[in-house]
Amino acid sequence: MSVFLQGLYEGIINGSILALIAMGIALVWGVMNILSFSQGEFLMLGMFVSYYANRLLGLDPIVAMPLSALVLFVLGIIIYKLIIARALRGPILSQRLITFALSMVLVYSAQLFFGAEYKTLSNPVKFSGTIDLGFLTIAKQKLVPFLLALIVAGLLFWFLRYTRMGKAIQATSMDRYAAGLVGINPDRAYTISFALASAVAGAAGCALTYYYYLYPNVGATFQLWGFIAVAMGGFGSITGAFLSGLLMGIADTLTGLYVNTAIKYIGVCVVFLVTVSFRPKGIFGK
Amino acid sequence: MLKVEHVKTGYDGVPVVHNASLQVEQGSIVALVGSNGSGKTSLLRAVTGALPIMRGDILYKGQSIAGVKSFKLVEMGISMVPEGRHLFGKMSVRDNLLMGAYSVRDKGEIEKRLQSIYKLLPRVEERQRQQADTLSGGEQQMVAIARGLMSKPELLILDEPSLGLMPKLVTEIFEFIQRIKDSGVTVIIVEQNAVATLEMSDYAYVMQNGETVLEGTGQALLADEQVKKAYLGG
Ligand SMILES: Nc1ncnc2c1ncn2[C@@H]1O[C@H](COP(=O)(O)OP(=O)(O)OP(=O)(O)O)[C@@H](O)[C@H]1O
Numbered sequence: 001m002s003v004f005l006q007g008l009y010e011g012i013i014n015g016s017i018l019a020l021i022a023m024g025i026a027l028v029w030g031v032m033n034i035l036s037f038s039q040g041e042f043l044m045l046g047m048f049v050s051y052y053a054n055r056l057l058g059l060d061p062i063v064a065m066p067l068s069a070l071v072l073f074v075l076g077i078i079i080y081k082l083i084i085a086r087a088l089r090g091p092i093l094s095q096r097l098i099t100f101a102l103s104m105v106l107v108y109s110a111q112l113f114f115g116a117e118y119k120t121l122s123n124p125v126k127f128s129g130t131i132d133l134g135f136l137t138i139a140k141q142k143l144v145p146f147l148l149a150l151i152v153a154g155l156l157f158w159f160l161r162y163t164r165m166g167k168a169i170q171a172t173s174m175d176r177y178a179a180g181l182v183g184i185n186p187d188r189a190y191t192i193s194f195a196l197a198s199a200v201a202g203a204a205g206c207a208l209t210y211y212y213y214l215y216p217n218v219g220a221t222f223q224l225w226g227f228i229a230v231a232m233g234g235f236g237s238i239t240g241a242f243l244s245g246l247l248m249g250i251a252d253t254l255t256g257l258y259v260n261t262a263i264k265y266i267g268v269c270v271v272f273l274v275t276v277s278f279r280p281k282g283i284f285g286k
Numbered sequence: 287m288l289k290v291e292h293v294k295t296g297y298d299g300v301p302v303v304h305n306a307s308l309q310v311e312q313g314s315i316v317a318l319v320g321s322n323g324s325g326k327t328s329l330l331r332a333v334t335g336a337l338p339i340m341r342g343d344i345l346y347k348g349q350s351i352a353g354v355k356s357f358k359l360v361e362m363g364i365s366m367v368p369e370g371r372h373l374f375g376k377m378s379v380r381d382n383l384l385m386g387a388y389s390v391r392d393k394g395e396i397e398k399r400l401q402s403i404y405k406l407l408p409r410v411e412e413r414q415r416q417q418a419d420t421l422s423g424g425e426q427q428m429v430a431i432a433r434g435l436m437s438k439p440e441l442l443i444l445d446e447p448s449l450g451l452m453p454k455l456v457t458e459i460f461e462f463i464q465r466i467k468d469s470g471v472t473v474i475i476v477e478q479n480a481v482a483t484l485e486m487s488d489y490a491y492v493m494q495n496g497e498t499v500l501e502g503t504g505q506a507l508l509a510d511e512q513v514k515k516a517y518l519g520g
């Protein structure tokens with residue numbers, strides 16, 4: 001039993017990072033119909049912010065998190081204005097593939113600036129230790145991604161539903177033309193959505209550095225699983241992305257635990273295939 | 287109030303309106319009629335900042351608004367109810383109306399406008415909790431106009447407000463537009479229902495192949511042989 005619980009817990013933690021990536025992808029897709037292939041690279045950049053904040057300033061990832069979110073938010077705005085906004089005026093295929101090219105550029109830039117070797121936080125972190133519940137041992141650091149995923153999901157929900165900007169984003173996602181006609185600046189709604197998604201990935205990257213190594217290509221796997229989570233949750237559904245991310249983390253960890261670590265990804269794929277064969281548009285797909 | 291001067295506009299660099307001019311006096315209803323594909327919608331889109339002005343100019347209260355984006359025009363007092371309604375389908379009727387007042391920040395003011403719209407259109411109030419894309423066509427059209435009014439425009443542009451509605455509803459919509467005009471709002475209207483529209487209008491323009499080719503008071507155009515032949519089925 002306790003092995004199962006431990007596995008479940010680890011699965012939820014791993015799934016939290018996927019959930020965070022997936023929520024960003026779902027937000028961007030839902031609002032502007034762009035597949036955000038660069039979400040994993042924003043995660044990677046968030047990890048580097050955390051790494052350098054730790055190495056140069058001795059900060060814990062939790063403390064560096066607002067900084068990382070801010071840096072990635074600003075970077076998101078710049079990338080949207082310089083690249084995405086232009087691509088949106090072009091043919092549909094370049095709209096779909098633009099973030100793919102962007103992710104390549106980000107990976108190789110990171111390699112150029114930060115080096116390709118694997119890194120872990122160099123200074124000791126203060127937020128550490130374990131909580132022993134008897135039936136379950138919780139590493140405090142690993143709570144961070146899960147709490148972050150919960151908070152982000154809650155904040156996104158609140159933001160989109162109750163704030164003026166959030167409503168403008170929703171309206172723009174339903175009908176960009178009509179949004180302009182009622183006085184919303186659709187381009188601004190797009191910019192904020194893209195930047196928010198990238199900020200979420202930045203914060204997730206911070207959380208990840210507590211227990212994961214970083215290198216320029218670290219985002220690729222998370223990106224791929226993030227996409228699958230979005231497809232499973234129903235494209236554009238943030239709640240769906242959140243739940244599927246967690247579910248995939250659990251499937252992944254439990255398969256590794258009970259079947260074989262070598263084939264643990266198969267568990268995720270089976271869950272995915274089963275889900276889409278019953279609900280082709282995903283759990284929350286319409 | 288609005289002056290369109292020799293405007294050329296189109297899509298992706300291909301012009302569909304070649305030379306359109308019109309003038310709208312404050313407090314009047316001006317109609318734009320013409321056969322399908324003559325460029326009425328495109329011209330309105332150019333006026334409301336959704337299409338580029340390739341040549342000519344658009345003056346609003348004496349100021350050029352060529353190239354000004356839609357969302358800015360709303361704050362300047364121009365509101366457009368587009369062809370095809372374009373409601374926010376997954377939002378409730380009420381939320382659609384609230385979005386119409388997006389540029390207003392004062393909550394009390396927004397509520398006041400909402401109530402005065404509900405008074406004008408009790409049927410919209412009955413449906414306020416319903417999701418917009420589940421409304422009937424006529425109801426959707428009413429909501430689209432109501433949403434356009436929520437920004438308290440000085441100039442209201444209506445593109446085919448009676449499209450696809452049964453005759454009784456068409457009459458109702460026309461009466462409603464008349465009341466909007468009586469409240470002091472300037473109206474530009476595009477309509478297939480040429481007779482009823484011309485009867486209601488103070489002034490009208492006829493478009494053909496992307497050009498404004500005829501103009502006159504509604505009554506004069508109704509009597510015009512050319513117009514009768516082409517648009518009034520006689
Ligand atoms: N999005 C678009 N892209 C390219 N061409 C377009 C587009 N929309 C309209 N057109 C073309 O522009 C021309 C004018 O169309 P427009 O919609 O302005 O006419 P209209 O007078 O409003 O017609 P209707 O009475 O049918 O609404 C048509 O030839 C049409 O095919």
Ligand SMILES: [Mg+2]
Nearest residue numbers: 326327328369
């Ligand atoms: Mg039209």
